[in-house]
Amino acid sequence: MKYNIPRGTFDILPQDSYKWQFVMDSFRKIASRFGYEEISTPIFETAELFERSSGESSDVVQKEMYRFTDRKERIFALRPEGTAPVVRSYVENHMDVLSSRTKLYYIGPMFRYDRPQAGRYRQFYQYGIEFIGSDNPYYDAEVIAIEMLWLQELGLKNLRLEINSVGCPTCAADYDAALREFFRPALQDLCPDCVKRFDLKPRRLLDCKVASCKPFRVGAPSQLDYLDAPCTEHFAKVCESLTAMDISYIINPAIVRGLDYYTNTAFEVIYEGLGAQNSLAGGGRYNGLIEQIGGKSIPAIGFAGGFERLLLALEKEQIELGKRICPDAYLICLGEKARVAIYTYLNHLRQKGLYIEYDPDKSSLKAQFKAADTSGASYAIIVGDSELEAKTVNLKNLVTGEQVSLPLDGGEAVYAILHQDH
Ligand SMILES: [Zn+2]
Ligand SMILES: [Zn+2]
Known part of the structure; x- marks a missing residue:
């Protein structure tokens, strides 16, 4: 009998593991430098945690989640992302009582049943930052600054920060209405997924990967034109803070993020030179999530990035990532x-x-x-x-x-x- 590694997974072999250790250590260092402490949660949680937080209509829950039933018929899922487990732990351990500001980071494997391709796996390794406890736009900029400073210190050039605001539930409703108005005439020409999204989550029509859907989004209304006064002000202050921190960015209204729980700031860090899979990290504000999964209403912001693509980018730039250990x-x-x-x-x-x-x-x-x-x-x-x-x-x-x-x-x-x- 010969056994093979499951499709979409990979071994980290000794000739590469020191590079992974180097990059992971380096992430721990930059996170510590901003006052973040590590949290480790189990690789599986009740499936409902992800269904509740990501939204039943999201691709993650619909198509990509590894769900399984244990011997007692409980339904679990291998974690597809890190934020919901961290927030579950935050609520369960009453971290809001311990401190009004909580700074957490994590490193670990995530799981998604997705079509494997370059830089995309079914078990993949992520790093992430979660700041919980304030709606101040300063923290939006600070969280972004951690990622940008880290990538620059690692030696990566050709980075592009793209930001957007997806608004709050109030202004998102106005925007959804405007999008339905815009897409309604094209409804019979869109893919079946988009037809489903039209009612549930019209913003998802903007990032459909199906080629025949793409032309229909040209000229679609921008969320930024539908922000209410508080959301407009928040976004302006995030931009102002980034500029003051000497972090350049471009505003990209097409960043909608795949998960339901994002509010206000959404961002992505792009590395030019990885082809289609060029996003190194992404994140945003999720002011509604903690309440949504049983906690108090506490604002938060965070991001996550993938180690696989980061290592590809660092290798492309021929950046040396530590050394294999030799005997003394x-x-x-x-x-x-x-x-x-x-x-x-x-x-x-x-x-x-x-x-x-x-x-x-x-x-x-x-x-x-x-x-x-x-x-x-x-x-x-x-x-x-x-x-x-x-x-x-x-x-x-x-x-x-x-x-x-x-x-x-x-x-x-x-x-x-x-x-x-x-
Ligand atoms: Zn709003
Ligand atoms: Zn579509």
């Missing part, structure tokens, strides 16, 4: 007596925090030197029976070829030299 030294042992005695010494070196590679199955000097080279170690420590008798070890610098004799002590002498090199 390779221990070469010659002779039977030395072989057992060396275990104590090896143990001492490891207790000092050094990474020492050793292979008891290799006995010849040649085989061990070859293994030392392959391992990428900069030093070899050589101990044979004669060294053992003289209570010494030989330390050879594999780069320069230089060799010194050191005492066979508790590892102090070798540590002193290798530590200098760190």
